[in-house]
Amino acid sequence: MSIELKNVTFTYSQGTAYESHALKDINLVIPDGQFIGVIGHTGSGKSTLIQHFNALIQPTSGQVLYNGEDVWAENYDRRALRSEVGLVFQYPEHQLFENTVLADVCFGPMNQGLSKEQAEEEAKKALVHVGVKEENFTKSPFELSGGQKKRVAIAGVLAMNPKILILDEPTAGLDPQGRDDILDQIAALHEMRGITIILVSHSMEDIAKYVERLIVMNHGEMVFDDTPKNVFSHYKELEEMGLAAPQITYIMHALSENGLDVDPTATTVEEAKETILAALKKQKPSLLKKGGSEA
């Protein structure tokens, strides 16, 4: 289930005084099963980009191919595509509308033609996957906390069994615990169902923890498309774009520049701890507690 963008350009309000060049000559291929992050400062083109992935907007020029087929060809079934490429918008909880959680999540699969029983089965599976407790299935979505509402909204897309799940800032407005919970569940989904996940995020820490590939947008251009480690090694360029690498990157570079033999590309707390302890053990063992062997 690959998505390919070839020389994609998108301009809002073309030919008017309000013209805005949101995407400029984007080329990329998204193969099966990757966990991809998309990052960029506000207005850099992230939302416009992801709406091309499920044919919600048509490029001004260039092509969007799904499994090699041009999704904007005259007879292409874009409705079918949209049920394979699920998109969860920012603040998805604003899209909840049914009387009960279960009915809300059933809406998508029933629209796909499933019977009520089949739809309920898919909906329940999806709700369990995102960590909504059964006792909440019959409640009104509006009785739930912000984090629970987001989970219900994500389940609504998941219940349609998408091959590709795109999430635009799914954790915006949540506390750190709620954020970690939802992202852990999304990572587990990626493992269990093997689906492609595309995560738009403002948090470099989240990106470092979860994704294997990172796309960086700046003024409508794709400036990096690489592993997070490789992208973060360009932290000075990221700063020029109004972004920053994870804080750990700065600490590791400072330690390395000051003579500690650490891996400066460590991007998560675990990696950093490991490389710092190993370096201390080698270079300054007297600083470590006797018998301390975590490194």
Ligand SMILES: Nc1ncnc2c1ncn2[C@@H]1O[C@H](COP(=O)(O)OP(=O)(O)OP(=O)(O)O)[C@@H](O)[C@H]1O
């Ligand atoms: N409906 C629209 N009409 C005109 N211009 C738009 C429209 N939507 C977005 N733009 C402009 O297109 C550019 C890219 O916007 P986009 O929403 O894709 O960025 P973004 O990176 O997702 O931003 P954010 O992080 O704030 O969501 C911006 O300059 C924005 O002002």
